[in-house]
Amino acid sequence: MTFEGVLTKMESEFSHPIQYYLVFETDFLNMNQLIDKTITIQFIKYQCLNCGLDKSIYRQGFCKSCFFDIPQAADWVIRPELSTAHLNKEDRNLEYEKKVQLQPHVVYLANSSNVKVGVTRKSQVPTRWIDQGAHEAIEIVEVPNRYLAGITEVALKDYVSDKTNWRSMLKNDIKDEDLVAWRERLKQFIPDEAKDYFIASNSETNMEFPVHKYPTNPKSLNLEKEQAFTGKLVGIKGQYLIFEDDTVFNIRGNEGLYVGIAIN
Incomplete structure (x- = not known):
């Protein structure tokens, strides 16, 4: 099963533990349900959160021209x-x-x-x-x-x-x-x-976070460079996905990337 959409920060619900949701234009994932499952995240293209164009993301999910123009930045x-x-x-x-x-x-x-x-x-x-x-x-x-x-x-x-x-x-x-x-x-x-x-x-x-295993030496995933990553999701804290091999992926830090997420 594969879902596609542009990354924006995960929505959250204050409960014990915190519930996390990844919201795409046509898909809605309860990320807590993916913990202990192997998933693949694939970079497909860019999509500026303001203009919607396939332009390199500069900061905060915006392309460079939007970042220096819009009030949100x-x-x-x-x-x-x-x-x-x-x-x-x-x-x-x-x-x-x-x-x-x-x-x-x-x-x-x-x-x-x-x-x-x-x-x-x-x-x-x-x-x-x-x-x-x-x-x-x-x-x-x-x-x-x-x-x-x-x-x-x-x-x-x-x-x-x-x-x-x-x-x-x-x-x-x-x-x-x-x-x-x-x-x-x-x-x-x-x-x-x-x-x-x-x-x-x-x-x-x-706050109580849904984490089954904390990383001992967290390594940040650069999805633009790697293009794709497959790993077992073992927790979520802040806006980070935590994987079994100590790889971590900052959803908010990658806003504006259009990705595919496959549940293996």
Whole structure:
């Protein structure tokens, strides 16, 4: 049985364990059901997530011309402190920027390989944490726009990491942390503009991932170079497929590739 479509990040459902779904235009796969099965992933062509053309993917699933043009790939997406919609100031498309930036955002702590600080729209909790492979997370600030979340993250980065070590995350080389205690320690460093939005009473959210075997030495699959890969799927964590031979494949990192997936 073979399925074809363009890769976009797996959709997820918060349950125990997390349920993952790969959604193509005409196919819908519950990836948890493929664990312990041998599958083949084959690169067929490119398909930019914006223009739909068969052009090399530059970043974030977009071809180079789209990446430097569309609002979905603007700098404020990665660096929320650059948001300007709250000032009624356009970057690439003010209507889109207002829609995304002027809604509740959360600054959070997540533990995937270490404790890190991050920003997401409130509507993306806990999806954002699942995508990062965090086994525990907690909200620390909820603000009305992306800019306030961004400047809070920047302030806290001086005292806590903002990066995840993907290898440690996949190896499950992690330890439990008291995120409530972390939240209390970091409270003093929140910028004045966001202090009133501090969340004083909440608890950690814990995630359980569908992994039967963690890799000891994860090797990232370059599907464009290899063209095809066959292996036994033994787990899913974050946006990574984990195979029995320690090969891992980052679905989100390969958005815009049109692939075939065969269940052997």
